[in-house]
Amino acid sequence: MIDLSNKVTIITGGSRGIGEACVKLFLKANSKVAFTFKNAKSQSEKLEKELGAGVKGYRVDMESEKEIFYMVDQTVKDFGKIDILVHNAGIWNDGTLEKMSLEHWDELIRINLTSTFLFCKAVTPYMKKNKFGRIILITSTAGQRGEAFHSHYAASKGGMISFTKSLAVELASNNITVNSVAPGWVDTEMNDDVFADKDYKESIRKGIPVGRIATAEDIAGPTLFLASDLAQHINGEILNVNGGSVLCG
Numbered sequence: 001m002i003d004l005s006n007k008v009t010i011i012t013g014g015s016r017g018i019g020e021a022c023v024k025l026f027l028k029a030n031s032k033v034a035f036t037f038k039n040a041k042s043q044s045e046k047l048e049k050e051l052g053a054g055v056k057g058y059r060v061d062m063e064s065e066k067e068i069f070y071m072v073d074q075t076v077k078d079f080g081k082i083d084i085l086v087h088n089a090g091i092w093n094d095g096t097l098e099k100m101s102l103e104h105w106d107e108l109i110r111i112n113l114t115s116t117f118l119f120c121k122a123v124t125p126y127m128k129k130n131k132f133g134r135i136i137l138i139t140s141t142a143g144q145r146g147e148a149f150h151s152h153y154a155a156s157k158g159g160m161i162s163f164t165k166s167l168a169v170e171l172a173s174n175n176i177t178v179n180s181v182a183p184g185w186v187d188t189e190m191n192d193d194v195f196a197d198k199d200y201k202e203s204i205r206k207g208i209p210v211g212r213i214a215t216a217e218d219i220a221g222p223t224l225f226l227a228s229d230l231a232q233h234i235n236g237e238i239l240n241v242n243g244g245s246v247l248c249g
Contacts (some may be wrong), residue, residue, distance in 0.1 A: 002228040004031035008079040009073070009227070012119065013089030015040040015047065015057065017188035018138060021216035022086050023225050027051055034075040036060040036089060057218040059183070062089050062115040063107075072122035082126045084227045087119050088138040092190055095152045105152045112156035116163060120178075124171065133176030134227045137164050138219070141184045157182075161238055168236030177235040179226045184242025186214045209244035 004042040009026050013019035014035025023035050027090050031056045037044045040220065057079060058071045065245035075082055090111055093103055116137060127133025142150060143157025161180055168178040185204050195201045205213050240246065 002029050002224060002230065004029040007031045007083040008081050009033050009084040009086060010075055011035040011086045015043045017190055018040065018186060018216045018219045019088040021220035022088065022223055023047065023055065025220045027055055029224060032079050034058060034079060036071060060110045067147065068115065068118045068121045071112055074137060076126055081130055082123050083117060083132060084134045085123045086136045086223055087116055089115065092153050094149060096149050097151060100152065108152045109156050110127060113159045116160050120167060127176050130176045132177050136212060136223050136226045137180045139180045139182045139244050141182055144182060144248045145246055147178040165236045172235055179234055179237045179239065181223050181239050181241055183218060184217045184245050186215050186216060186219060207245055214243060
């Protein structure tokens with residue numbers, strides 16, 4: 001039912017986890033896909049080989065304005081336009097208030113929040129030119145309710161949520177919608193360390209009403225929906241995908 005033929009999608013952090021699941025699903029929906037990676041060059045090349053024509057990986061440092069704008073411009077050169085941005089790239093780590101250094105705070109804010117601003121700024125002129133755009137930001141339940149011992153992460157995702165709502169109104173007259181998907185716990189490589197504690201992982205699972213931890217594919221599906229014509233009247237929405245564990249709008 002969802003067909004993104006003749007669409008070009010940028011997916012950041014597309015070499016693994018949620019991003020990789022999005023790359024595969026958007027390509028299956030007939031979109032051409034440009035995705036970013038930082039260190040996973042071999043995985044990027046594997047994906048390109050596996051998925052064939054219509055997908056290409058670009059190495060991008062999320063802290064580099066120059067590399068972000070270059071990637072967006074290069075995508076237009078390689079694919080002709082940009083219709084959809086799925087900004088998924090980000091990091092998650094520990095940080096208690098009293099022990100967190102300013103450097104630690106700044107690094108996460110740059111990678112998670114500032115890169116969001118830069119990618120949106122870079123793609124918007126192309127979307128305005130074509131009078132069409134879909135921007136989907138992957139945020140987190142942490143940005144909605146806060147998260148003790150991860151305040152920097154929660155602040156970055158909360159900032160992305162407010163940014164979503166702000167841009168939704170600012171860009172709507174150009175036929176550009178801006179929405180967010182807010183996952184709860186997802187069983188991906190990012191959480192391998194914390195999930196190494198099997199008892200803790202099981203306690204998380206039991207706390208989710210549907211009885212299981214989300215997969216990357218569980219997040220990719222709602223993301224594809226927001227990029228499709230089925231969601232053309234949805235704008236400024238934060239779509240919770242957490243199995244009912246956090247009930248907030």
